[in-house]
Amino acid sequence: MTTVANFAIDYRQYLNEHGEVNTKLPDFANNSDTLIQNYQDMVLTRTFDLKAVTLQRTGKLGTFPPILGQEALSVGIGSSMQKDDVLVPSYRDHGAQFQRGVSMQEVLLYWGGDERGSNFASANAKDDLPISVPIASQYLHAAGIAKAFQYRQQKRVAVTFCGDGGTSEGDFYEAINLAGTWKLPVVFIVSNNQWAISVPRDIQSGCETLAQKAIAAGFTGVQVDGNDIIAVREASLNALEHARNGNGPALIEAITYRLGDHTTADDAKRYRSREETNAAWQREPIARLKSYLVNIGVWNEEQEKNLQTQCAAKVEKAVKAFLDMPKPNVTEIFDSLYAQLPEALIEQREEAISEASS
Amino acid sequence: MPEITPEITLVEAIPQALAYEMQHDKDVVVLGEDVGANGGVFRATAGLHERFGSERVMDTPLAESMIGGMSVGMATQGMKPVAEFQFMGFIYPAVNQIVCHAARMRNRTRGRLSCPIVYRAPYGGGIHAPEHHSESTEAMFAHIPGLRVVIPSSPARAYGLLLAAIRNPDPVIFLEPKRIYRLVKQEVPDNGEALPLDKCFVLREGSDITLVTWGAMTHETQQAADQLAHQGIQADIIDVATVKPLDIDTILNSVEKTGRCVIIQEAARTCSVGAEIAAQIGEKAFDYLQAPLRRVSGYDTVMPYYKLEKQYMPSVKRILNAAHELMEY
Ligand SMILES: Cc1ncc(C[n+]2csc(CCOP(=O)(O)OP(=O)(O)O)c2C)c(N)n1
Numbered sequence: 130m131t132t133v134a135n136f137a138i139d140y141r142q143y144l145n146e147h148g149e150v151n152t153k154l155p156d157f158a159n160n161s162d163t164l165i166q167n168y169q170d171m172v173l174t175r176t177f178d179l180k181a182v183t184l185q186r187t188g189k190l191g192t193f194p195p196i197l198g199q200e201a202l203s204v205g206i207g208s209s210m211q212k213d214d215v216l217v218p219s220y221r222d223h224g225a226q227f228q229r230g231v232s233m234q235e236v237l238l239y240w241g242g243d244e245r246g247s248n249f250a251s252a253n254a255k256d257d258l259p260i261s262v263p264i265a266s267q268y269l270h271a272a273g274i275a276k277a278f279q280y281r282q283q284k285r286v287a288v289t290f291c292g293d294g295g296t297s298e299g300d301f302y303e304a305i306n307l308a309g310t311w312k313l314p315v316v317f318i319v320s321n322n323q324w325a326i327s328v329p330r331d332i333q334s335g336c337e338t339l340a341q342k343a344i345a346a347g348f349t350g351v352q353v354d355g356n357d358i359i360a361v362r363e364a365s366l367n368a369l370e371h372a373r374n375g376n377g378p379a380l381i382e383a384i385t386y387r388l389g390d391h392t393t394a395d396d397a398k399r400y401r402s403r404e405e406t407n408a409a410w411q412r413e414p415i416a417r418l419k420s421y422l423v424n425i426g427v428w429n430e431e432q433e434k435n436l437q438t439q440c441a442a443k444v445e446k447a448v449k450a451f452l453d454m455p456k457p458n459v460t461e462i463f464d465s466l467y468a469q470l471p472e473a474l475i476e477q478r479e480e481a482i483s484e485a486s487s
Numbered sequence: 488m489p490e491i492t493p494e495i496t497l498v499e500a501i502p503q504a505l506a507y508e509m510q511h512d513k514d515v516v517v518l519g520e521d522v523g524a525n526g527g528v529f530r531a532t533a534g535l536h537e538r539f540g541s542e543r544v545m546d547t548p549l550a551e552s553m554i555g556g557m558s559v560g561m562a563t564q565g566m567k568p569v570a571e572f573q574f575m576g577f578i579y580p581a582v583n584q585i586v587c588h589a590a591r592m593r594n595r596t597r598g599r600l601s602c603p604i605v606y607r608a609p610y611g612g613g614i615h616a617p618e619h620h621s622e623s624t625e626a627m628f629a630h631i632p633g634l635r636v637v638i639p640s641s642p643a644r645a646y647g648l649l650l651a652a653i654r655n656p657d658p659v660i661f662l663e664p665k666r667i668y669r670l671v672k673q674e675v676p677d678n679g680e681a682l683p684l685d686k687c688f689v690l691r692e693g694s695d696i697t698l699v700t701w702g703a704m705t706h707e708t709q710q711a712a713d714q715l716a717h718q719g720i721q722a723d724i725i726d727v728a729t730v731k732p733l734d735i736d737t738i739l740n741s742v743e744k745t746g747r748c749v750i751i752q753e754a755a756r757t758c759s760v761g762a763e764i765a766a767q768i769g770e771k772a773f774d775y776l777q778a779p780l781r782r783v784s785g786y787d788t789v790m791p792y793y794k795l796e797k798q799y800m801p802s803v804k805r806i807l808n809a810a811h812e813l814m815e816y
């Protein structure tokens with residue numbers, strides 16, 4: 130017998146759960162300004178997220194999927210991308226979307242039941258896709274976007290996210306298989322937050338790691354501590370550079386934990402223990418980065434207080450702008466349906482207008 | 488002491504029927520995403536996992552094509568899977584399996600193999616759900632030869648029709664109007680009695696106008712009929728319930744009596760179940776019609792995200808307008 134294939138999956142962590150560095154840092158992480166910026170963005174993301182849940186609880190927002198606990202992953206990936214890369218997000222990636230220039234007001238508008246929230250104003254996000262709700266379907270879009278870049282010989286990369294649950298879908302496998310075969314410039318992120326609603330990771334897949342699914346598709350998969358922004362950024366910067374230089378796709382499995390309910394319509398107490406969640410809080414990403422920054426002397430309580438105040442103010446401003454938005458007009462459901470409204474639909478449009486006004 | 492039958496909602500009638508049938512038929516199993524410990528995101532499989540265990544109430548990996556296709560495999564071996572799609576909007580990855588295999592296996596093998604599967608899914612709008620969670624695409628499935636499409640509109644009909652669907656030897660798409668999952672409560676005796684499939688239900692009798700509908704829209708239609716009654720107009724209400732195959736006779740009997748018919752559906756208008764009903768009335772009851780047919784429906788637009796969903800969905804007022812128009816014709 131001969132062995133015809135062999136593989137190993139690397140796992141990276143720089144900051145442990147106490148914020149201690151346990152190995153030599155990558156170069157970018159020696160620049161504390163970058164880390165401070167990341168920290169501030171993570172805190173803003175969390176402030177927004179907590180506020181969004183409150184808005185839902187008070188009837189001002191629809192069903193909302195909190196990103197609580199996954200801020201390092203979302204901010205880390207989003208901040209590694211270059212401007213003209215394209216983000217293809219799932220529904221739990223607003224931290225990355227903010228990095229792309231999508232506004233908090235737009236994200237609120239979207240979860241407030243209004244398609245205008247997917248009409249991003251930022252020039253930076255103009256080619257980014259709206260969030261995708263049908264699980265893993267977006268992985269194929271990212272492959273197609275990468276094909277467009279390859280076809281046009283552009284040095285751009287598509288970056289897409291899905292969850293641990295998403296890796297079970299056919300679309301996931303079809304996308305990575307194509308990307309591996311055609312060496313497409315795409316970076317696949319698997320946000321392994323241990324749960325797909327009530328279904329735990331271990332009954333989602335028999336694989337030891339989700340990263341190794343990339344091996345079967347012909348390219349490298351790595352695992353990182355998704356609550357360590359340094360590990361996340363190092364992996365994503367490498368993967369982006371690799372893809373940008375024409376070396377094909379990469380997959381990053383980020384190990385994290387969904388600290389909140391699946392969405393505001395879910396009650397996680399029904400299927401997981403408080404002990405498990407409490408233990409996961411010990412590993413959450415923001416406290417660990419903060420303690421690292423404090424330990425190396427570049428962050429203090431006064432700065433922290435200011436940051437909290439600033440974040441709260443920014444979020445309040447976005448919330449106000451969102452709440453002050455005039456309601457969409459019923460004609461909107463017709464006017465973006467086709468490039469030009471077909472003759473056959475004009476009567477229905479008029480019917481809708483007269484129903485809405487009577 | 489007489490047994491007390493508690494009143495239950497439509498969404499509680501589902502696990503009641505599932506439990507009854509699982510208790511009496513070992514071949515019946517439940518599978519889907521979050522149907523186990525969580526009891527389903529709407530609680531439509533609540534209690535089943537505790538009672539029947541993981542062997543018979545299976546939390547699957549997150550993959551609808553798998554759910555659709557592995558049900559086909561189990562069913563060809565005589566099992567009776569009841570598979571849940573978490574929302575109708577997520578059934579599409581399984582359409583290949585449902586259309587190319589479940590619907591055709593009996594015909595392809597000239598009866599040697601069959602697919603006694605129930606594919607359940609909550610469907611329809613009106614609960615402020617996220618994108619893709621509110622569509623009504625029953626017509627897509629009604630179009631497919633070999634499938635049945637069943638839509639209950641009350642707790643008792645949910646119980647009786649689900650039992651009938653499970654016992655039916657062919658694949659059934661069982662769509663649960665989630666807007667009325669918890670709207671009304673009703674006594675539903677757990678007696679294992681199935682209701683007839685392929686039959687419309689007459690919910691109300693009147694001689695002036697026929698209102699044909701199904702699913703959650705039965706409620707707006709009943710409210711409209713109440714108001715019409717105050718105005719001296721008596722409506723027949725027909726709950727189609729099984730939209731494929733269509734019990735056109737019950738509808739024709741009513742239209743022959745009233746001469747007027749409004750079809751009310753949440754779904755978009757073009758190529759819909761309502762279009763089929765209208766076509767058959769046109770073919771078979773033309774001589775009885777005293778006014779044109781009217782359809783009150785969703786528009787031929789993407790189901791809007793929830794800020795505008797109310798404007799999309801047929802209202803009592805729209806039903807009344809259509810009825811008045813026909814009465815004055
Ligand atoms: C195709 C499809 N099937 C089912 C659903 C319903 N659903 C929404 S989220 C979810 C679980 C997703 O879990 P995972 O991929 O781990 O992502 P997470 O929510 O944990 O970020 C399910 C089943 C869906 N949105 N799309």
Ligand SMILES: [Mg+2]
Nearest residue numbers: 292293324325
């Ligand atoms: Mg997950």
